[in-house]
Amino acid sequence: MKQPIKYQYALDEENHIIDISMINKEHRIHSNYHCPSCGRELIAKLGEKKQKHFAHKFDTEGFPCNNETYLHQLAKIKIKEKFDKSESFFIKLREKVICSSVENCEFATNKHLCIKERDKLVNLKKYYNLCSIEKSIKDFRADLLLENTITGIKPILIEIFVTHPCTQDKINSKLPIIEIPIQSEEDIQIIENKTELCGQTYNFPIKNIYEPMEINYIIQKYVLFSSGKYSYIPTHQISCKNIETPQFEHTLLDISVYDGKLEKTEFFYYAISLGYNLKNCSICQHYNFKGICKKSREINTPIQPNPSYAYFCNYYKTNELFHRIYKHATSKIRIKIIKNDTKSFNNIDFNFLYSQKIGNILNTCISQLEQCYYKKSLRLQVGSISHNLSCYYNSCERFKINKFAYGLKFYHSMQPKKTPLFLYCIKEGFFNIKKKSNTKNIYLKIEDEQSLKEFTSYTGITIYPCGQSIFHNIEERKHERPSKEQTNQKKEKEEPCCIKELPSKNTLYLEDLFKNESKTSLTNKNKEEVLDYIEKEFKARNIFIEKHQESPVSLRPLYNECKREDIKRGNISLKIFNTSNELTPIFIQPCLNNESPLKNIPTIVLRIDSQGMWKEWSHKNCLLIKEGKNGEFYNIINLNEIVPDETLNSF
Numbered sequence: 001m002k003q004p005i006k007y008q009y010a011l012d013e014e015n016h017i018i019d020i021s022m023i024n025k026e027h028r029i030h031s032n033y034h035c036p037s038c039g040r041e042l043i044a045k046l047g048e049k050k051q052k053h054f055a056h057k058f059d060t061e062g063f064p065c066n067n068e069t070y071l072h073q074l075a076k077i078k079i080k081e082k083f084d085k086s087e088s089f090f091i092k093l094r095e096k097v098i099c100s101s102v103e104n105c106e107f108a109t110n111k112h113l114c115i116k117e118r119d120k121l122v123n124l125k126k127y128y129n130l131c132s133i134e135k136s137i138k139d140f141r142a143d144l145l146l147e148n149t150i151t152g153i154k155p156i157l158i159e160i161f162v163t164h165p166c167t168q169d170k171i172n173s174k175l176p177i178i179e180i181p182i183q184s185e186e187d188i189q190i191i192e193n194k195t196e197l198c199g200q201t202y203n204f205p206i207k208n209i210y211e212p213m214e215i216n217y218i219i220q221k222y223v224l225f226s227s228g229k230y231s232y233i234p235t236h237q238i239s240c241k242n243i244e245t246p247q248f249e250h251t252l253l254d255i256s257v258y259d260g261k262l263e264k265t266e267f268f269y270y271a272i273s274l275g276y277n278l279k280n281c282s283i284c285q286h287y288n289f290k291g292i293c294k295k296s297r298e299i300n301t302p303i304q305p306n307p308s309y310a311y312f313c314n315y316y317k318t319n320e321l322f323h324r325i326y327k328h329a330t331s332k333i334r335i336k337i338i339k340n341d342t343k344s345f346n347n348i349d350f351n352f353l354y355s356q357k358i359g360n361i362l363n364t365c366i367s368q369l370e371q372c373y374y375k376k377s378l379r380l381q382v383g384s385i386s387h388n389l390s391c392y393y394n395s396c397e398r399f400k401i402n403k404f405a406y407g408l409k410f411y412h413s414m415q416p417k418k419t420p421l422f423l424y425c426i427k428e429g430f431f432n433i434k435k436k437s438n439t440k441n442i443y444l445k446i447e448d449e450q451s452l453k454e455f456t457s458y459t460g461i462t463i464y465p466c467g468q469s470i471f472h473n474i475e476e477r478k479h480e481r482p483s484k485e486q487t488n489q490k491k492e493k494e495e496p497c498c499i500k501e502l503p504s505k506n507t508l509y510l511e512d513l514f515k516n517e518s519k520t521s522l523t524n525k526n527k528e529e530v531l532d533y534i535e536k537e538f539k540a541r542n543i544f545i546e547k548h549q550e551s552p553v554s555l556r557p558l559y560n561e562c563k564r565e566d567i568k569r570g571n572i573s574l575k576i577f578n579t580s581n582e583l584t585p586i587f588i589q590p591c592l593n594n595e596s597p598l599k600n601i602p603t604i605v606l607r608i609d610s611q612g613m614w615k616e617w618s619h620k621n622c623l624l625i626k627e628g629k630n631g632e633f634y635n636i637i638n639l640n641e642i643v644p645d646e647t648l649n650s651f
Contacts (some may be wrong), residue, residue: 010033011035011036012031037072041056074188075160075191089197090196091201095206096116096117097117097209100212121196142157159179173203180198182201211640227250228353252339253271253274254337255267255336275332280308284319299315306375308357359404365425381462405424405425420440440473443472444468467601531564531572531573531574534623542622543555545624546619573598574589585602586636588625589605590608592607593609601634
């Protein structure tokens with residue numbers, strides 16, 4: 001047996017809708033109620049345990065009564081009551097507001113940009129005075145029909161959508177229709193309590209409203225300069241009242257894109273379509289999507305060329321396929337030309353401008369190398385050891401082969417037989433490296449002012465063989481491991497500071513060029529000299545120590561005395577201490593790279609070499625010993641507890 005249908009509403013004896021919440025036991029005794037759907041008798045269930053409701057007095061099985069019909073009938077009655085009893089009967093519509101300046105505005109090519117929508121409440125009681133249930137109009141029957149019995153204005157159909165939406169024929173009739181969705185009794189209560197009806201509307205002729213408005217636009221800005229460079233501002237916001245766009249000096253082509261976006265290559269193709277003799281490697285048919293020139297394997301062109309290289313390349317050709325594609329793409333967006341000067345652009349000698357730019361870059365790089373040499377900070381890398389050129393050559397001359405190749409010649413003025421070394425800065429693709437020559441050359445491929453950054457560190461410039469540098473007639477010698485007998489028979493010899501004579505063979509080995517450096521033997525005499533220097537520095541000025549990833553710490557405020565000590569035979573060091581014995585002393589111990597220091601005492605190990613690289617670290621014009629390649633710290637744990645340098649204003 002089916003469960004009886006429970007309703008919140010019923011019709012009373014006068015066919016008025018009544019809510020179960022308004023019924024008490026006395027009303028139930030003296031009143032009769034019937035179903036809005038099937039018309040059969042309903043009884044009011046007013047129990048305390050269950051929710052109050054109306055239910056059919058007799059079993060509805062076999063009678064045409066269901067919840068959908070009930071909701072449909074109830075909604076019609078409730079909406080009619082609302083119309084009849086209320087002074088207002090609002091419907092929410094959407095109206096279009098168009099800018100009143102649309103005819104004169106430069107943004108109005110696509111008028112949808114100057115249009116916005118907003119809600120509009122219309123009081124139907126101003127236009128209609130009669131609401132009828134189930135009334136026919138033309139060939140259709142309306143759930144509710146709003147009419148004006150005086151003016152004869154076109155009626156409005158109100159359709160209740162419970163399970164079946166409005167038919168397409170009814171929509172195509174051009175009759176104004178309001179379709180209200182109803183799924184439950186709660187939806188009907190919302191209609192009762194809400195100010196306006198909410199639903200889908202059809203065939204409502206809403207007039208467009210013209211009002212002054214200010215709409216913000218996002219535009220893209222593209223500029224081509226007289227230098228051949230271009231600039232792109234991806235998102236610049238302007239408005240109807242302020243259409244100012246950024247202006248640049250020395251521009252020959254200035255465009256703004258309003259309704260879309262151009263890629264860089266599309267901008268180039270657009271400029272070409274305007275008559276600009278523009279060339280750029282990115283739109284060449286030999287340029288791939290990875291930014292690599294496909295001709296670089298066949299001929300001497302840069303692998304990843306500067307875009308302006310196209311003005312010099314004999315193989316440059318515009319990619320016509322992409323040109324047609326991008327030309328079609330630019331036709332679909334709106335472009336406003338702010339400035340257009342093709343004549344001035346096409347009269348520019350880009351060959352001269354580009355060669356001048358490259359010459360300035362090469363000259364800058366050569367100047368940096370020359371300055372490093374005179375500052376004794378220009379080195380060549382030999383395996384894991386770097387060698388300072390100023391230790392082997394006392395003279396340097398700069399020269400220019402052509403506008404794409406600058407060089408430095410290193411030689412020893414007092415030793416004319418010493419083989420000179422040539423260091424070139426070249427622009428790849430414009431200079432042929434002479435690999436058949438017998439000279440000792442190093443070629444650095446320079447792309448821009450930052451090209452030397454790969455070789456630059458805090459100690460200067462160190463050049464080593466890599467993709468950016470080519471070593472010609474200079475090779476690293478591969479050694480065979482000597483036998484024990486050969487090792488025992490080998491005599492230790494101290495080499496002079498500079499090479500007396502280079503090998504006469506064509507290939508100059510790096511180890512031959514710098515063999516005095518690798519074979520120089522540092523004795524205790526050298527250590528004594530290092531300790532003398534450190535002792536003078538400590539007494540005359542100050543010494544700073546810096547642990548890894550920590551701030552420099554000043555030793556002078558903590559310690560007031562130092563003296564030489566030979567703790568263990570061969571391990572000479574400088575003891576730095578406080579005469580009041582308040583602090584544990586520390587020992588600065590100079591050691592060779594292959595020498596093991598004493599580690600069981602608070603020790604700062606200073607790795608020394610013949611070049612004196614350990615002196616290059618400084619802080620506030622005082623010696624700085626850093627933990628790392630040239631310094632090691634042992635049993636100095638609480639370095640952070642020592643007064644940091646930042647807090648000592650007197651040093």
